[in-house]
Amino acid sequence: MVVSTVDPGLQELQRGWWRACSKEKSPTDVRLSFNECPINWEDMATSEREGSGADLKQDTIESNMDEKQDEKPHDDGTKHEGHMQQTCLKAVFVILGIIGGIAAVALIVLAILTSIATKAYDAEQSSRMVAMVFMAVLAAFTICTIIYGEVAVFKKQARSINVAAVVLLLLAIVQALIAGISVNVEPADEAKLLKSLTDSFKQSREENPRHVKMWAMTQSDLNCCGVYGPEDYRSSRLPYYFPPNVPISCCPTYDSSRSDLVQERDRELCKVKKSYYTEGCKDLVLMVFKETSSMVFSVSVLLIVVEVLLIIIGAVLCRRNTKQ
Template identity: 25%
Template sequence: MESCEMSLIKYVLFIFNLIFAISGIAIIVAGALVLSDVGNFKHFVENELLAPPVVLIVVGAIIFIVAFLGCFGAIRESYKLLIGFAVCLLIIFIIELTVGIVAAVYKNDFEDALKKVLLKSIEQYSQNDAEKTAWDNAQSKLMCCGVEGPNDWQGQQLPYSCCHLNEELHNELSEYCLGVAKGKYLYQNGCYEQLKMKINDNTKILIGVGIGIAFVEVAGIVLACWLAYTVKKENESK
């Protein structure tokens, strides 16, 4: 009976690890897509924006490698490899849980820091080419203007990236947006809210993927421990 039980668990765990390996690839792809998306705005909050997707890519790579350890342990019916596999899954689970808790705790602090960085950066727009490029890129892609709105540009020339028609008007844009159009073609939303929404949307993707993988990891830990227990019990009965 124990041999039948062990055989069943072994093949279930083997199939599970194939799925687990595929999920590792899926995590890497999800992390890469988010990294590519938020990477356009890394000038403002580089570490905060890039850390979560980078962690996800690393975790996905580790999961892919660990899945093969689980497959090998299941086929070889190795108690030590199965326990090692379960421990690796537990460590990954703890890391994901820790990152999630830290992200939730410091969410408000991050948003405050983001606004401060944007306010400081906008003051340097006309003096610093890097700030100018970053703002023009953010305003064009996020369809926004200023930190909280166009009024943030008072005292400076309105950037062409604040206008809907920036690709057509180029150098005449500032005068057109404010004068002829009287703000009709001027983005009214501030970049702070737009950037915050984009980060939140990407965070939801990471959280969704993380929760899904967490359930898979718990199932893997249970199956690995069950098979390890069965292997040990059968070896002791011989």
């Protein structure tokens, strides 16, 4: 038994060429030799393999080109998504900056009003007044820093954004300390305020122009009379069945633009009818102090939260700009 070692594909190729060579010979020639049909079978097989290898290489090149073309839209989509995220972060930064600016302006107004009221009613609480002024100054610095950061974000200046974030962090820390220590009204502060109100009322009874004007404004604005009530104006020599000698500012008809003669007439009429305010000013003044302090504290917390958010978003934008 003989086993052929020739490649079957090569045998089939040889048979094809054998038939072609047979057609070119005469019918009488039955036997043909390989030499009569000058075909180099090894070269044919080699060229066949090279052709298959070239086709495979071409297919590989085309496949790689298709993969690159598929990756290119993916890269474009990733860049577009990153650009959209950058735009959204900038928009959030701008909106938070506007909110922070409004909160800072509100804090400046509240702090100044609180410091003025503290100076008017309680001169002993100088530390509170200084704290309110300092809060207003810090709020002004916050507005400037936010504007600086907004400009840096639009100009894509990573270093400037980093500087604005650091300054906002320092401002937030100082504002938190002041708000936690000096803003809230403690019982000791209430006692000092009550003592200051009593002293101021005594000076008003002694016709001190500054305190007379202050109490006229307080009683008219808060609709109150005296420290504890209208009986604070009663003279010790005046019988109880007579009404207390309240000023015109304790009456609903008080109008500072009127002449003294008209105001005196209205005051006597108010005393006779007993239409003056019956509530003392002590609790109302304390309530106003607590409310303004609470508002200052709330606005300070809001501003600190906005500053922290601006710091975080600014750090993200700074990192993105640095990578770009």
